[in-house]
Amino acid sequence: MRTLLFILAIASLTACSSKKLSREQASEIIKKAYPRTIDWDVFTADPQVAAKALSTQLEQDGYITIQRKQTLSEMGNPFISFTEKSKPYLLATPEKDKAYKIQKVKLAEQHFNSITGMQLLSNDKKAIVEYTVVYKNVTPFVPISTLKIEPELKRKAYFALYDDGWRIVEKPDMDFLVQ
Incomplete structure (x- = not known):
């Protein structure tokens, strides 16, 4: 009986200390990177x-005013x-950009949605995780940009097991994919 209890205790400790990446672990790590603010330089x-802005509802809705003509002395x-x-949608803009008459505006936020698949590599020490994100808090400034709001966007995250646990590898090289 003691032998059986000892074997069960060892088996449960081994299972608890397993280093295999789970969907829950991957979700928690990926969630740390979200929400992300999507911005645009105007x-x-x-x-x-200005011509593109004229084709939107931004001026009619009271977010911007557009000067339609400029004299020679007003050029630039x-x-x-x-x-x-529009103030709730204006973002901090570096002074260098302000000098070039650029204003950053918020377009939307990307939020983590769900994991759609996982592929374990290199004896479970590396992983490729596919997941989806969704747009929330979409602003009126989207039409002035090239952003296409889609119901879900597919993304990939590359994970590697380090001595302190799983981490996302920002820019994996070709060696990463070799099993």
């Missing part, structure tokens, strides 16, 4: 950007100005 002094001044209503 070149306020660019006449082409912004065509697009942001109103009080």
Whole structure:
């Protein structure tokens, strides 16, 4: 009887200390990178950007004002100005960008949704995890960008087992995929 209990105790300890990546572990690690803010640079002094903005509802809805004509002395001044209503969507813009009349705006947030698949490699010491993200808090500024809002986006994360646990490998090389 003691032998059986000893074997069961060893088996449960071995199972608990297993280093195999689980879906739950992968989810927890990936979730740390989300939500992500998706932003866009609006070149306020660019006449082409102003023309694109004219084709949206941003001015009619009160988020921006667009100067339609400029005199020779006004050349280089912004065509697009942001109103009080747009302030919740304006992001911090580096001074260097401000000098070039660029304003960062928030488009949406990406949120982790679910894991769709896992592939274990190299004796369970590496893994490729496929997962989906969804857009939330979509702003009125999406039409001025090239962002296409899709119901779900598929992503991949590459994991490696280190002495302190599983980590995401940011830029895996070709050796990573060799089993």
